[in-house]
Amino acid sequence: MLALHGGSPYRDTESRPFPARTPFGDEEIRLVTKALRSQNLFRWGGELTPLFESRFAEAYGVKHAVGSTSGTAALHVAVGTVNPEPGDEIITSAITDLGTIIPILYQNAVPVFADTDPETLTVDPEDVERLITPRTRAIIAIHLFGNACRMEALAEISSRKGIPLIEDCCQAHLTGYRGKLLGTFGDIGCFSFQQSKHMTTGDGGMTITNDDALGRCMRSFADKHYDRDRAGSRMYGPLGMNCRITELHSAVGLAQLEKVGRVVASRNxxxxxxxEGIEHLDGIVPAPVTPGATHSYWSYPMRVTGYSNETFARALNAEGIGASAGYIGDPIFQCSAALAEHRTYGDSRFPFFSPYTDRTFEYADDMCPRTRELLGQLVMLSFNEQYTDGDIDDVAGAVRKVASGLQRVR
Ligand SMILES: Cc1ncc(COP(=O)(O)O)c(C=O)c1O
Structure with missing residues (x-):
């Protein structure tokens, strides 16, 4: 009998808890101590930040890496570098963290949402192409949950149309795709070091590129466009931001960079x-892997068809398994008052209503129908790189138990 209906749980987590993630160890402590002992935690003048940035760039085989305070900041550095005109459009995925969208709005551009490809659970390149207008200034491809977008198709569209391609790799560190790493297909790649990410500094971010001009601009934008080469009194360039990483974050990041390969390999x-443990079950769709990708499973997105995803997640919780229904519950444009109600700058509704464009932007309920359907089927299964094979087999066993015992809704 299902634990939800009074049976005993598949896994008794009182006596056999799942491993909690413990990302930090002695090397982080050593390097943080070193940062503190240096008496300088500011990125300029510190030793650890240049080292962290150069090692990160080396790990991805690119020329430039710029550290920042969060994944949102890393994306802000990217969008600020692309420098849209007010009212320009940036096409991205309807399933993401709001951190992808905030920088678009702060740079006065309008997010345009493409639908999701159920075969990859990432953005559908055909829908991206359909949405391109003369005002499209960039595409942000999000490698959701650690799975690759169809990058050949997106890179081809980007180069044919001359539109910069930014990769949001916040959930896809050191993730392979057809012999290259995600973050190196587009013009700019962005990473988050928030606590749950494959490598973490609590909060933090990195923006990478192989292009010298973009790299220079990224570094300058993240530093208020402060002209540090100039002798004498200070001068600033165009409008920038302070997104600077600190030596404390770089200390932790350096230690994490040594481990992230093992974390990703284990999660994969x-x-x-x-x-494998949940395949061929009626009504259960395991996480898809884009052909050619090495999924890094920031999280495990299972789909249930024919069950309520909320009841399924609750039934798994009763079995002792960490699971939640949906990721965001609805497409991102319905999960944020900034998007759904245009609550941005005062009462202006800018940039959705603006003199800088002929269009107005309202996100209709029937936009991105496949995204809505997929989110209604998602059950996110919890695991981390420290789980044993036996732990994973318990998660799979509990899914099988719930699938066979839970009432189908259609
Ligand atoms: C896909 C994606 N983009 C952007 C972000 C924003 O990153 P942060 O929370 O570090 O600002 C996140 C973080 O959750 C994310 O998952």
């Missing part, structure tokens, strides 16, 4: 094992 293996 465990996620694959979980998929």
């Amino acid at each position: 293996r465990l996620g694959g094992r979980l998929s």
Whole structure:
């Protein structure tokens, strides 16, 4: 009997808890102590930040990496570098964290949302192409949950149309796709070091590029466009931001960079094992893997068809398994008052209503229908790189138990 209906749980987590994630160790402590002992935590003048940035760039085989305070900031550095005109449009995915969208709005551009491809659970390149207008200034491809977007198609559209391609790799650190790493296909790649990410500094971010001009602009934008090469009194360039990383974050980041390969390899293996454990079940769709991708499973997105995803997640919780229904519950444009109600700058409704464009932007309920349907089927399964094979087998076993015992709704 299902634990939800009074049966005993598949896993008794009182006596056998799942491993909690413990990302930090002695090396982080050593390097943070070193940062503090240096008496300078500011990125300029510190030793650790240049080292962290150069090692990060080396890990991705690119020329430039600029550290920042969050994934949102890393994306802000990217969008600020692309420098849209007010009212320009930036096409992105309807499933993401608001951190992808905030920088678009703060740079006075309008987010335009493309639908989701159920085969990859990432943005559908055909829908991206359909949405391009003369005002499209960039595409932000989001490698959701650690799975690759169809990058050949997106890169081809970007180069044919001459539109910059930004990759949001916040959930896809060191993730492979057809022999290259995500973040190196587009013009700019962006990463988050928030606590739940494959490598973490609590909060933090990095923006990478192989292009010298973009790299110079990224570094300058993140530093208020402060002209540090100038002798004498200070001067600033165009409007920038302070997104600077600190030596404390770089200290932790340096230690994390040594581990992230192992974290990603473990998650890839465990996620694959979980998929094998739940394949061929009626009404269960394991996490899709884009052909050619090495999924890094920031999280495990299972879909249920024919069950309520909320009841399924609750039934799993009763079995002792960490699970939640949906990721965001609705497309992102319905999860944020800034987008749904145009609550941005005072009462202006800018940039959705603006003299800088002929269009007005309202996000209709029937936009991105596949995204809505997919989100209504998602059950996110919790695991981390420290799970054993036995732990994963328990997650899979509990999914099988719930799938066979839970009432179908259609
Ligand atoms: C896909 C995606 N983009 C952007 C962000 C924003 O990153 P941060 O929370 O570090 O600002 C996140 C973080 O959750 C994310 O998952």
